[in-house]
Amino acid sequence: MERIVYFTGAGFSAPLGLPVMGNFYFKSQDMYSANPEKYKHFKEIFKEIQRISVTKNYYSGDLFNVEEILSILEMRAQLEGSKLKKAFVRYLCDVVEFHTPQLKPYGLIPTIWHSSIFGDPKSIYRSIATFVANTFNLTVNQTEHSLSLPDRFLVGRREADGCRYSIVTVNYDRVIEQVIDYWNVNFGRIDGGPITFTELEDIEKNAWNLPALVKLHGSVDSGTVVPPTWSKGVYGENLLAWRSAHALLREATQIRILGYSLPVADANVKYLLKSSVTESPQLKAIDVICWDPDGTVRGRYKNFVEFRDLRFRSAKLEDYFGAIINAIGAPNRLPIKQMVFDHLEDAHSRFMESGSS
Numbered sequence: 001m002e003r004i005v006y007f008t009g010a011g012f013s014a015p016l017g018l019p020v021m022g023n024f025y026f027k028s029q030d031m032y033s034a035n036p037e038k039y040k041h042f043k044e045i046f047k048e049i050q051r052i053s054v055t056k057n058y059y060s061g062d063l064f065n066v067e068e069i070l071s072i073l074e075m076r077a078q079l080e081g082s083k084l085k086k087a088f089v090r091y092l093c094d095v096v097e098f099h100t101p102q103l104k105p106y107g108l109i110p111t112i113w114h115s116s117i118f119g120d121p122k123s124i125y126r127s128i129a130t131f132v133a134n135t136f137n138l139t140v141n142q143t144e145h146s147l148s149l150p151d152r153f154l155v156g157r158r159e160a161d162g163c164r165y166s167i168v169t170v171n172y173d174r175v176i177e178q179v180i181d182y183w184n185v186n187f188g189r190i191d192g193g194p195i196t197f198t199e200l201e202d203i204e205k206n207a208w209n210l211p212a213l214v215k216l217h218g219s220v221d222s223g224t225v226v227p228p229t230w231s232k233g234v235y236g237e238n239l240l241a242w243r244s245a246h247a248l249l250r251e252a253t254q255i256r257i258l259g260y261s262l263p264v265a266d267a268n269v270k271y272l273l274k275s276s277v278t279e280s281p282q283l284k285a286i287d288v289i290c291w292d293p294d295g296t297v298r299g300r301y302k303n304f305v306e307f308r309d310l311r312f313r314s315a316k317l318e319d320y321f322g323a324i325i326n327a328i329g330a331p332n333r334l335p336i337k338q339m340v341f342d343h344l345e346d347a348h349s350r351f352m353e354s355g356s357s
Contacts, residue, residue: 001164005252006135008169011259011290015124015318018099018173021228024066025049028095045091048073066092067228067265074229088227092172093220100173100220101125103182113142114336117153118182127321129179134324134344135165135211136195140187141338155183156190157210161342166203166212168245170260170269172220176213203244206251214245216269242272249276254285256348259317261290262300270304287352288312289320298357311356323351 010020019027032042052072053063062068070088077085103125106116115121117140118129137158167176184194198210218225218238226238249255249272262270277283286307290297292314301312327347328339 002162002253003248003251004163004165004254004256005248006165006167007255007257007260008167008171009258009260009290010171011261011317012128012169013100013171013173013175014259015316016099016101016128016175018175019095021065021067022062024095025064025069027099028091031095031098039094041087042091042094044087052076067263070227071229071265074227085227089225092225092227096173096220100175100178103129103178105186112336113153114339117339118179124318124321125179127318127325128175129182130325130328130341131321131344132176132179133341134347135167136341137161138183138195138341139190139338140341141190142336143188153187154190155187155195157195158340158342163345164209164211165344166214166248168214168216168248170216170266172215172218172225174219174221177219177221200240200244203247206247212244212248214241214248216241216245216272246272246276249273250279251282252276253282254287255283257286257288257290258320259290260288261292261297262304264300283307284309286310287348287356289315289317289351291316311352313352313356315351315355320351323347 010018014020028039028042029046032039032046049063049069052069055061055072056063061072073088074085103119106120116126118126118133120126139156139158141154141156143152143154169176180195180197189195196210197213200212200214203212203214216226216238217228218241224238255273286305286309288301288311290312292298292312295314298312298314301310324344324347327343327350328341
């Protein structure tokens with residue numbers, strides 16, 4: 001059994017328009033300008049940013065990057081014993097939630113429903129949903145003579161054919177969870193039960209066969225978010241997530257990193273990877289897909305990973321997701337009665353072989 005861990009960063013959700021560290025501040029300003037009453041609590045954050053602008057007179061730094069901004073504020077807040085953390089956690093969650101689009105049903109054409117089963121065929125959300133469907137080995141069956149969306153399609157899982165997938169992410173957003181919610185709301189279930197990820201508690205016990213989703217830095221819907229600062233780490237409120245991620249990585253035969261640029265400040269992630277590999281001699285492949293026009297990300301990975309079978313490809317994740325859709329291909333005949341999402345291995349292999357180094 002191949003145990004494949006996908007590790008995702010901001011680049012995974014960015015194609016949907018979600019903010020990354022470099023544009024987070026500007027997007028929040030746009031939100032405030034459009035609705036100053038609703039986001040009046042942003043004023044406290046903006047005021048603090050103006051106060052710390054004096055640092056540019058003495059030290060280098062990018063005060064338009066939210067990680068740099070919040071790291072300075074976090075240091076001062078901890079030393080002064082102030083309460084700013086709650087304010088910028090709310091700020092982070094509001095901006096992420098605002099920019100997370102909803103996955104909505106699209107006008108389905110009965111004879112060619114395969115292209116719009118996961119929403120607008122032209123939306124990147126369809127591509128992400130197709131990727132997630134492949135991690136579940138999902139099947140979608142069309143029923144007969146029903147006009148109701150939940151009754152027209154039934155979803156279920158096939159037994160994993162040699163691969164078990166899990167996803168570890170540093171993102172706060174609910175993009176992946178919204179895909180699961182969409183299936184459970186809009187489709188019937190073959191076995192009557194909801195499609196769901198395995199519980200974190202079961203990962204440590206190795207008592208699971210469903211895909212896993214582990215969010216290292218919390219989630220906007222949980223009220224537990226670890227801000228992107230120098231002090232983010234492993235403690236109380238997110239300890240279970242880190243232990244679960246460690247268990248998955250420890251058993252991994254392959255690690256695939258999507259849209260994660262290996263920031264210099266993320267020492268905790270680097271030590272998570274190093275710690276897990278001490279007990280995983282079966283690891284045989286590390287693949288990285290990240291947009292890297294100037295080569296700096298590739299350089300960081302080359303300096304960090306000495307494993308001979310590291311493959312790096314500078315590419316946009318839209319292209320990777322598109323390769324998965326292309327691997328499924330158009331149906332050979334109409335009408336279509338069933339779709340089976342089990343093309344991830346073929347798509348990944350072809351994509352990496354076509355441009356990795």
